[in-house]
Amino acid sequence: MKTSSTKYHGNGSSHGESSSSTTKTHRRRDSHEKSNYEEVGVIGNGAYGTVYKGRDLKNDGKFVAIKKIRIQNTEEGMPMSAIRETSLLKQLEKFEHPNIVRLLDVLHNQLTETEIRLLLVFEYIDQDLATYLERCSSPGLGPDRIRDLMLQLLNGVDFLHAHRIVHRDLKPQNILITSQGRLKLADFGLARIYSFHMQLTSVVVTLWYRAPEVLLQGQYATPVDLWSCGCILAELYNRRPLLCGQSDVEQLRKIFELIGLPSEEEWPENVSLPRESFRSRPPQPLEKYVPEIDPIGKDLLEKLLCFNPHRRISAREALNHRYFRDDIDSFRTSSSLSTSETDSFDTDGRSDTPVSK
Numbered sequence: 001m002k003t004s005s006t007k008y009h010g011n012g013s014s015h016g017e018s019s020s021s022t023t024k025t026h027r028r029r030d031s032h033e034k035s036n037y038e039e040v041g042v043i044g045n046g047a048y049g050t051v052y053k054g055r056d057l058k059n060d061g062k063f064v065a066i067k068k069i070r071i072q073n074t075e076e077g078m079p080m081s082a083i084r085e086t087s088l089l090k091q092l093e094k095f096e097h098p099n100i101v102r103l104l105d106v107l108h109n110q111l112t113e114t115e116i117r118l119l120l121v122f123e124y125i126d127q128d129l130a131t132y133l134e135r136c137s138s139p140g141l142g143p144d145r146i147r148d149l150m151l152q153l154l155n156g157v158d159f160l161h162a163h164r165i166v167h168r169d170l171k172p173q174n175i176l177i178t179s180q181g182r183l184k185l186a187d188f189g190l191a192r193i194y195s196f197h198m199q200l201t202s203v204v205v206t207l208w209y210r211a212p213e214v215l216l217q218g219q220y221a222t223p224v225d226l227w228s229c230g231c232i233l234a235e236l237y238n239r240r241p242l243l244c245g246q247s248d249v250e251q252l253r254k255i256f257e258l259i260g261l262p263s264e265e266e267w268p269e270n271v272s273l274p275r276e277s278f279r280s281r282p283p284q285p286l287e288k289y290v291p292e293i294d295p296i297g298k299d300l301l302e303k304l305l306c307f308n309p310h311r312r313i314s315a316r317e318a319l320n321h322r323y324f325r326d327d328i329d330s331f332r333t334s335s336s337l338s339t340s341e342t343d344s345f346d347t348d349g350r351s352d353t354p355v356s357k
Contacts, residue, residue, distance in 0.1 A: 052066045064122065064123065072114060086118075099155050099183055103121070105119075125177070146237060149236060154315050160188055207248060208242070210224070217271060227304065233304065252273070258283070259283050
């Protein structure tokens with residue numbers, strides 16, 4: 001699908017404009033002035049908007065990914081929470097973390113009096129982890145490559161958590177793989193912005209990588225991302241999702257079929273479903289679900305898929321797990337990550353401060 005006639009301006013000051021002036025300015029520039037970005041095709045459509053492949057016309061036509069998100073307007077213009085979220089993401093750019101996708105620009109335009117379209121311009125990477133696994137020939141990824149991908153994944157998650165950012169939607173479709181094999185996290189830190197967008201759509205979001213506390217609609221913090229990492233670790237071995245429920249309740253049932261029904265003491269308070277809603281059952285051997293995993297990898301997976309978020313392993317702790325012991329020193333040497341950038345923020349990479357909803 002070609003959309004090359006659509007062009008956008010990267011105007012850093014646009015957030016300060018009134019709704020009416022933004023509308024007029026956008027239309028005038030689209031009609032009469034040269035734009036910074038030009039769409040050349042659609043990459044994909046998701047629950048959180050449409051992503052386009054585009055060119056940065058001020059940077060030799062370099063390819064970029066342009067994500068469009070529709071959000072509800074307020075009387076004062078764009079919701080302040082959306083401005084805060086995007087500002088925080090831009091601040092992270094100074095670190096140029098090797099496992100975080102680059103956010104190059106943020107701009108918006110007024111669609112109607114009650115609706116704004118937010119445009120996020122990212123570096124262009126043409127393959128996600130889901131596609132990477134689909135293209136992987138039999139018998140699948142080797143153990144060394146799985147360890148390398150998990151090391152990069154946890155490195156990116158640790159960086160986000162050290163900066164008090166919870167991804168909340170880690171899944172293979174939000175994990176990008178460059179042609180050089182570099183793993184990069186995408187779609188992080190945008191949960192509040194997406195909540196505005198979801199008010200305007202009816203698309204169902206994938207539940208397969210969501211932690212029990214999220215499915216139970218309880219309070220949650222950084223440990224939700226480590227549950228997702230556990231689901232992804234299993235998928236790297238199996239090349240298919242670990243647990244595939246079609247509703248919150250069905251997903252929880254599948255989780256408890258695997259890890260067993262938690263005790264009454266572990267069941268969280270003030271959640272959407274009582275413990276009695278589920279049949280009591282013992283935990284199943286993990287190797288039944290992930291036959292190719294070795295005993296050390298199984299130990300890490302068990303710590304990632306721990307029901308109690310306070311006992312679930314943190315990203316920092318996972319990076320120091322013996323599963324990675326032979327790889328971590330060489331990885332840190334080859335990576336552009338400066339550990340001092342994250343160590344100054346948090347001692348263990350964990351934040352148990354609940355996420356506001």
